[in-house]
Amino acid sequence: MNKFYPDSSVEIQGFTAKFYDYIMNIMTFGGYSLFIKKAIKMMGILPNDQILDFGAGTGRNALLMNKYLSEKGEIRGLEISELMINQFKSKTKNYKNVNIINQRIDQPFEFEEKYNKVFISFVFHGFPFEIQKHIIQNAFNALKENGEFIILDFNEFITDKTPFYFRIPFKIIECKYAFEYVERDWKKILSEFSFNEFREKLFLGKHIRLLKAKKRDNK
DSSP states (O other): OOOSSTTOSOOOOHHHHHTHHHHHHHHTTTHHHHHHHHHHHTTOOOTTOEEEEETOTTSHHHHHHHTTOOTTOEEEEEEOOHHHHHHHHHHHTTOTTEEEEEOOSSSOOOOSSOEEEEEEESOGGGSOHHHHHHHHHHHHHHEEEEEEEEEEEEOOOOGGGSOHHHHHHHHHHOOHHHHHHTTSOHHHHHHTTTEEEEEEEEETTTTEEEEEEEEOOOO
């Protein structure tokens, strides 16, 4: 499958998609697994939450989120990589309340049901800005009133002022969209789409952020 955005680093294919979790664990000496568990714990998932997972990947995040759900809670993953979808289905096959569909998050879509939370993890930064705005709108449309759009991704920073241990890997690995992403005021941008009541948790020397934005009650 050809990439929709050739300059992006988040469209994972081939070998990397097939062994994504293993690669992340090896590259971070197991640190990524511990970090993602901590971040998901901080999402504030309630037992009956209905969660939409944008760019759901292999299902690792879905399984971690599902630990906080009751049988009435649900997770629906959206993903376009068939290799990752197959891994997701294999990992979650014993959970009736966790499912995945092949769906692009950068194109308009509609579901009959609305969700309490839309979660996107280390995917958002890899799209062009105009496409990121489409993703925000999709999240808004999918949420119930007072639902939360939760973004786990890079924080805002000036790349050349970051410590070398972060700056060098960032410059080597990340795509041009990431450099643009970290320089934008995302709270201001999200507020333009009727999100407010922002809350955040910071990690890795404040370079990574879990940002929660609530869908504004228009009543």
